[in-house]
Amino acid sequence: MRRWGWVAVAALAAGMALGQTVTDPAGLPAEVRNSGAGNATGALACSVDPIKPALNFSFRFQAGYVFRAPLDVYEGAGHHWDVVLRVTPEGGQAVYLKDSLKVTGRAGAEGEVRGEFLVGEGRYRVEWSLLDDLGRVCRKQWELEARAGRNEKVLMPPGTVGDLSWRAPGGGKLRAEAYPRRVTVILNAALPATSRRENSGGAPVGFPGTRGTVGSAPVPRGVEEEGGPVARQWATLVSMVGAVVERLEGTALRMVVINLDQQRELFRQEGFGREGMNRVAHSADGLEQWAVDYRVLRNPAGAWELLAGVIDREMHAPEPSDAVVLMGLPWWTGEKMPASFPAAGGNGPRFFYLQYRTGRAVGYTDDEWGAQNPRGRRGGGAQQPTPATVSGQLADALAAGLRRLKGKTFAIYQPGDLSKAIREIETGGK
Numbered sequence: 001m002r003r004w005g006w007v008a009v010a011a012l013a014a015g016m017a018l019g020q021t022v023t024d025p026a027g028l029p030a031e032v033r034n035s036g037a038g039n040a041t042g043a044l045a046c047s048v049d050p051i052k053p054a055l056n057f058s059f060r061f062q063a064g065y066v067f068r069a070p071l072d073v074y075e076g077a078g079h080h081w082d083v084v085l086r087v088t089p090e091g092g093q094a095v096y097l098k099d100s101l102k103v104t105g106r107a108g109a110e111g112e113v114r115g116e117f118l119v120g121e122g123r124y125r126v127e128w129s130l131l132d133d134l135g136r137v138c139r140k141q142w143e144l145e146a147r148a149g150r151n152e153k154v155l156m157p158p159g160t161v162g163d164l165s166w167r168a169p170g171g172g173k174l175r176a177e178a179y180p181r182r183v184t185v186i187l188n189a190a191l192p193a194t195s196r197r198e199n200s201g202g203a204p205v206g207f208p209g210t211r212g213t214v215g216s217a218p219v220p221r222g223v224e225e226e227g228g229p230v231a232r233q234w235a236t237l238v239s240m241v242g243a244v245v246e247r248l249e250g251t252a253l254r255m256v257v258i259n260l261d262q263q264r265e266l267f268r269q270e271g272f273g274r275e276g277m278n279r280v281a282h283s284a285d286g287l288e289q290w291a292v293d294y295r296v297l298r299n300p301a302g303a304w305e306l307l308a309g310v311i312d313r314e315m316h317a318p319e320p321s322d323a324v325v326l327m328g329l330p331w332w333t334g335e336k337m338p339a340s341f342p343a344a345g346g347n348g349p350r351f352f353y354l355q356y357r358t359g360r361a362v363g364y365t366d367d368e369w370g371a372q373n374p375r376g377r378r379g380g381g382a383q384q385p386t387p388a389t390v391s392g393q394l395a396d397a398l399a400a401g402l403r404r405l406k407g408k409t410f411a412i413y414q415p416g417d418l419s420k421a422i423r424e425i426e427t428g429g430k
Contacts, residue, residue: 021278023096024096025086044130045138047069049065050063051116053145056235056236057242060120060156060166061146063119063146064117066114067128067138070110070111072108072109074103079132080132082098083099084131085098085126088127089124095161101113114235118166120159122146123145124143127141128141156168164238165277180321180425182251182319183252183254183324184255184321184323184324185241187255187256187326188258188326188328188398189258191329241255241280245277249274255269255280256268258306260307260331260397261296263305263306266283303397307341307397307401321349325425326353326354328354329358332395332396337404341401344407350428351406351408353409353410408424
């Protein structure tokens with residue numbers, strides 16, 4: 001199993017993603033409203049790594065951070081962290097973003113949390129504060145600059161700060177098209193292992209070597225991008241969801257988040273819209289969702305069971321969707337698809353898979369990976385190495401499921417690929 005590093009090492013016991021929400025500073029505690037001042041009872045030992053702004057699949061600059069804090073300083077459940085950012089554009093007014101997270105103590109464990117927010121082009125000052133329920137504070141300040149390339153378009157005004165639900169004034173117009181009227185988006189929140197902490201031995205956690213499920217493509221040991229590769233990949237997946245939701249504005253959307261590693265459904269909402277994007281970002285939160293349960297280890301076919309159950313539910317829904325869109329990183333497995341897995345038939349929904357491909361694998365230089373894959377380049381980088389190139393027994397379960405359903409898989413490297421895929425979804429794959 002790909003996540004055994006969480007159980008064996010237990011260096012990071014939580015991997016969580018925050019979706020910041022714009023808030024009124026008047027309701028914030030002075031300890032976090034006045035960055036660097038206040039009446040905190042003490043300092044909380046934590047580290048914060050900023051993530052530089054990058055243009056996402058919704059053509060907004062998505063910035064963020066990763067912070068780590070000990071969990072063994074808390075006893076039991078019932079604790080919480082309040083995270084507040086004051087983001088000030090150069091020459092403009094500060095915008096406050098806030099989020100809260102439940103915390104459960106765990107001996108010898110450290111929590112890792114990722115947060116994201118949106119900005120337009122320009123320079124900004126970020127003042128970050130965390131306040132726990134015991135009155136302890138951790139703070140960090142940094143500068144960031146968002147700058148578009150010559151041919152890049154940005155759909156957010158310069159000097160603007162927003163949360164993940166931000167939309168342009170006057171946006172949100174209903175679609176005039178009759179098809180598709182109903183769409184279901186199924187996001188697989190399973191993410192690749194990183195060798196930085198999950199695995200102290202040097203080899204990528206879960207890389208082929210044992211039979212059974214191995215999960216998402218692992219990240220080789222070596223160079224990591226700022227904020228960590230997993231933070232970037234999750235942020236990108238969230239932005240892809242945002243782009244799909246925005247393009248299909250006016251369609252009846254059902255949003256489902258699953259985790260094939262954990263063999264569980266994390267989130268489901270009918271009538272989903274951009275205002276729910278922070279909940280999607282939160283869907284991967286929580287200690288238990290990121291530590292492999294022993295029952296998962298004992299049931300290697302459980303991921304197929306979860307995927308089959310979610311798809312079967314869509315095919316037999318009282319009001320079935322016109323289109324079902326699966327999204328995520330390739331999820332590799334050595335377990336054979338069960339014969340009972342749903343197959344295409346009748347007048348059910350059309351199925352699409354937006355397979356996010358991350359480009360050159362983190363940990364390889366262009367020369368190193370290019371030498372191994374001279375034809376693997378796409379969009380300025382090399383194709384991500386996959387376990388399938390090492391062991392012919394492995395396959396992407398989502399892609400295999402789509403073949404069974406006679407659906408269509410799109411490899412998504414850059415915004416243009418996503419835009420093309422959405423156009424086909426809008427026309428029913430025609």
